[in-house]
Amino acid sequence: MPKFTPRFILLAALLAFAQNALAIDQQKVLSALQTVVMVRGYNDTGGLSYGSGVVVGENKVMTNCHIFRSTKQPWVARGEDSYDIVSVQADRWHDLCLVSTINLPFKPATIIKNHDLKRGQEIISIGHSNGAPSPLTSAGIINSSYTFEGGRVIRSSAAFRMGASGSGIFDTEGNLLGINTFKTPGRHAYFYSLPIEWLADLEKLPVETTFPIKGKAFWEEDDDKKPFFMQIALPEINQDWPKLAKIAQSWIDIDPKNSDAWYELGNAQENMQKIDEAKIAYKKSVALDASNTDSLFRLGAIAQSAGDKVVVHDINVAIANINKDLAQEYSHMLGCETEC
Structure with missing residues (x-):
């Protein structure tokens, strides 16, 4: 038609x-x-x-x-x-x-x-x-x-x-x-x-026939009442690393087994030049979720800066087992000609 x-x-x-x-x-x-x-x-x-x-x-x-x-x-x-x-x-x-x-x-x-x-x-x-x-x-x-x-x-x-x-x-x-x-x-x-x-x-909720539909959604809450995965967004975008670290730590205090929370803490610490603390956070993130490629990427970048080619390669293999396209992106990010 x-x-x-x-x-x-x-x-x-x-x-x-x-x-x-x-x-x-x-x-x-x-x-x-x-x-x-x-x-x-x-x-x-x-x-x-x-x-x-x-x-x-x-x-x-x-x-x-x-x-x-x-x-x-x-x-x-x-x-x-x-x-x-x-x-x-x-x-x-x-x-x-x-x-x-x-x-x-x-x-x-x-x-x-x-x-x-x-x-x-x-x-x-x-x-x-x-x-x-x-x-x-x-x-x-x-x-x-x-x-x-x-x-x-x-x-x-x-x-x-x-x-x-x-x-x-x-x-x-x-x-x-x-x-x-x-x-x-x-x-x-x-x-x-x-x-x-x-x-x-x-599908289990009551059927209504009257509009408008009023009511606040979770994502419209005040900033400090939003889910942590929303609270971290603007500090991360705005590169407000101390604030991101504070929110990430609060997230971990409530949900210590959350891989994303540990990644965000590592991200904040790395950008504040607290490299050792960042490595600990990233490793904790990967231990909780081996498929957290964000943390793997950053651990690879830190390893390359330290000249640790073995860790760089091991991380490349780990990422390739998750997603080959991401492994290519990882190699490109680190400047490897083919793969790290």
Whole structure:
């Protein structure tokens, strides 16, 4: 149909861009693209509120609750077609809403339970950034994922903008991993997606038929009440190392077996030139999670500065066993001609 042409053009552009970087299944990613819809509604001033959503079942669309705060009659849209929203199941704290429509003709996204998220894993964000009528795509990798209240919140490098709230983050085979929800401010933003595992609890909530949907989400808390994986973001971006060290230590005091907390402490200490302390923190991080390539990278860099070629090589082997592409990045970072 002619009105679907732009989506195919956008996907073709993505595939051309990502051909050398991503090992994608083109047909499955195309199917994923067709599960993403717009969510719209008029606010009290007559303006149009908009976001994105992902079809996750028959007549069911998963999106963010915060896009319903100023509209009484929202609907789902694709192109010139619209579908009334008749009810919603709302988890306000986790900022996830499951809306029900009538006669929605789109197939749901593919969801794999207990998906094994890996650092450096290639992903694709698909949503209506800036209210674009056709979904836009953004390729990236998983920077990290954080255990939080029964799921793993994903931080990735796949950028999304206003209008993409409620959109999907997919792996390169088109499987839905999470719902794009919030980001840090500024040019060097961190992008966060909520875990698809929360859908199971969302489906058990009471059905509501009244909009708007009000209520604060966890990521909107005051800074000192946010989860630690959010508290560390701005100090890290702003290179405020003493503050990062303080937050990381508080994180460790509460959760001493958290590999990410130890990495963040090492990161702060290394940048404050406390190299010995940083090595201890990074090693603790790796001991808790052998796949923490962030800590492995930094241990390799410290070893190279000390002239310890054996450790540099051993770390290269360890990273290669996790992800060969990351091992190449590690070698490139350290200036090795082929591999360290």
